[in-house]
Amino acid sequence: MAELPETPLLDTVNTPEELRKLPPEQLRQLADELRQETISAVGSTGGHLGSGLGVVELTTAIHYVFDTPRDRLVWDVGHQCYPHKILTGRRDRIRTLRQGGGLSGFTKRSESEYDPFGAAHSSTSISAALGFAVANKLAGTPGRGIAVIGDGSMSAGMAYEAMNNAEQAGNRLVVILNDNDMSIAPPVGGLSAYLSRIVSSREFLGVRDILRKFARRLPRPFYAAARKTDEFARGMTMGGTLFEELGFYYVGPIDGHNLDHLIPVLENVRDAEEGPILVHVVTKKGKGYGPAEAAADKYHGVQKFDVITGAQAKAPPGPPQYQNVFGDALIKEGERDPTIVAITAAMPSGTGVDRFAKAFPDRAFDVGIAEQHAVTFAAGLAAQGMRPFCAIYSTFLQRAYDQVVHDVAIQNLPVRFAIDRAGLVGADGATHAGSFDVTYLATLPNFVVMAAADEAELVHMTHTAALHDSGPIALRYPRGNGVGVDLPEVPQRLEIGKGRIVREGKTVAILSLGTRLEEALKAAEVLEAKGLSTTVADLRFAKPLDEALIRRLLTTHEVAVTIEENAVGGFGAHVLTLASDEGLIDGGLKLRTMRLPDVFQDQDKPEKQYAEAGLDADHIVQTVLKTLRHNSTEVTEGARA
Structure with missing residues (x-):
């Protein structure tokens, strides 16, 4: 284990209340120690690094100036909140980040009163902070809503919807725009900091308010001209015209790493009667740690790493990651078909679209954090004869369900949905789990929904989707590495709605959808050893179902079990509906469904998550034997042998 950094001042601060007792001249030392503690903690656990390092000074300044937790601080996405967690009573657990039973990698209401709103998806912070601000205003209680939102999150329409409604909050709402990538404003310096301090001061706002009241008494054309003159003058020196038009008083840009500039401006904002206010701070991802500053993308999310060298721990060699298998398969489809294009919503490397983009830069589109736009953009492309692949994580596709x-679906357009991170996702926990996509897609008319059992099947399904022009089609696959099967040189076009028998038996039928197939085969071995002849089928399609295969399995086996990495209402529910509609249940059929439990599971290692969910070989065997009224104790021992 790496040696812990020396943090004598930080050791005296466990809460923001203790932080606020420090003299201003000590804040620089505190921020430096906070940065070293963050680097050390993430080095031992892995997690998001660059984003947190970029807001160390900002985090310190916010908790120093504002009265948290009474002032409700909402971090957009929340992946930059590790310094915040250290300063809010959780330092003693900071090296449990993203581990089973440990701290979440995002903000979480159940963890601390300093996390008033849980977040892990982007662009929600302004809406939530507005809710806190208006609630306090209506109740006549003190407290503001403070939203810290990154420039990337400003690409989503929800942020602007909230800002358009923010005037109701008055000075109870403060939005801090953390500009660390898009370079909304030119580089900042002393002059910009001075101007920001002046225009946010009580004296300036007081004079401005007097002049504005006077201007309102002027004839309408003169009042409009005066208002425009004020906005133009400040816009010329400071920018922010867009935010002014949305009803915000704009302050900035400010160097987000200079506490001498940041603290006075935030104090002015805290004391202002003007509002709502947007403070524009410019920061640098990975600030203060050389390797992270040099490669912001590489150090955005990291494995465990050596703090001195920056070298990240490498996973042992193994099968390729599903996302890369998809990316490479899509390249081959793109070579064959010039109408194939790829779309992603700010996740090019996470979905494998970055590989396609290198091969076909004019046919790859990263639309930013804008899943709704991504889906309808794909629909427009499809309507004009292109063959779009819309590659979005399962958890993020939820944000675009209306567009889907x-x-x-209603227009029956042939958009291909590549649904990454299907199933449980390990350290990212409940907010990023792909638990619901089979349920919310397989209910839609016109949709085809496939789930890859392994990396070879993913290649076949990518090819099948590329050739499918009769309506929307989705293929889902998990996070992480494949199971180690050989990839096909020539992909097959799968027959829509047809599954396959992987292992033939007579007594027990296991109907698998997705990558639980490997566990189903392990369970079959144990059941065979107990004298229960077992069939294992990979259904491939959640919609349309292979009704002929399902009907045969349900009528020729004593027990049938479905298994999937999806919540209730998915594959198993559709099999049950088929069995009910055809009267198979009336004949005494013993059919059980295995799916994700009706809970939001916390982060842990994926294998532990699936065991907890009851979706491993051990639980398949227990389910079968319990159905057959066998001794479950004997089963557990046999399954683990």
Whole structure:
């Protein structure tokens, strides 16, 4: 284990209340120690690094100036909140980040009163902070809503919807725009900091308010001209015209790493009667740690790493990652078909679209954090004869469900959805789990929904989707590495709605959808050893179902079990509906469904998550034997042998 950094001042601060007792001249030392503690902690656990290092000074300044937790601080996405967690009573657990039973890698209401709103998806902070601000205003209680939102999150329309409604909050709402990538404003310096301090001061705002009241008494054309003159003058020196038009008083840009500039401006904002206010700070991802500053993308999310060298721990060699298998398969489809294009919403490397983009830069589109736009953009491309692949994580595709229904499914447009991170996702926990996509897609008319059992099947399904022009089609696959099967040189076009028998038996039938197939085969071995002849089928399609295969399995086996990495309402529910509609249950069929439990599971290692969910070989065997009224104790021992 790496040696812990020396943090004598930080050791005296466990809460923001203790932080606020420090003299201003000590804040620089505190921020430096906070940065070293963050680097050390993430080095031992892995997690998001660059984003947190970029807001060390900002985190310190916010908790120093504002009265948290009474002032409700909402971090957009929340992946930059590690310094915040250290300063809010959780330092003693900071080296449990993203581990089973440990701290979440995002903000989480159940963890601390300093996390008033849980977040892990982007662009929600302004809406939530507005809710806190208006609630306090209506109740006549003190407290503001403070939203810290990154420039990337400003690409989502929800942020602007909230800002358009923010005037109701008055000075109870403060939005801090953390500009660390898009370079909304030119580089900042002393003059910009001085101007920001002046225009946010009580004296300036007081004079401005007097002049504004006077201007309102002027004839309408003169009042409008005066208002425009004020906005133009400040816009010329400071920018922010867009935010002014949305009803915000704009302050900035400010160097987000200079506490001498940051503290006075935030104090002015705290004391202002003007509002709502947007403070524009410019920061640098990875600030203060050389390797992270030099490679912001590489150090955005990291494995465990050596703090001195920056070298990240490498996973042992193994099968390729599903996302890369998809990316490479899509390149081959793109070579064959010039109408194939790829779309992603700010996750090019996470979805494998970055590989396609290198091969076909004019046919790859990263639309930013804008999943709704991504889906309808794909629909427009499809309507004009292109063959779009819309590659989005399962958890993020939820944000565009209306577009999936209205713009794609109803119009029966052949958009191909590559759904990454399907199933449980390990350290990212409940907010990023792909638990619901089979349920919310397989209910839609016109949709085809596939789930890859392994990396070879993913290649076949990518090819099948590329050739499918009769309506929308989705292929889902998990996070992480494949199971180690050989990849096909020539992909097959799968027959829509047809599964396959992987292992033939007579007594027990296991109907698998997705990558639980490997566990189903392990369970079959144990059941065979107990004298229960077992069939294992990979259904491939959640919609349309292979009704003929399912009907045969349900009528020729004593027990049938479905298994999937999805919540209730998915594959198993559709099999049950088929069995009910055809009267198979009336004949005494013993059919059980295995799916994700009706809970939001916390982070842990994936294998532990699936064991907890009851979706491993051990639990398959227990389910079968319990159904057959066998001794479950004997089963557990046999399954683990």
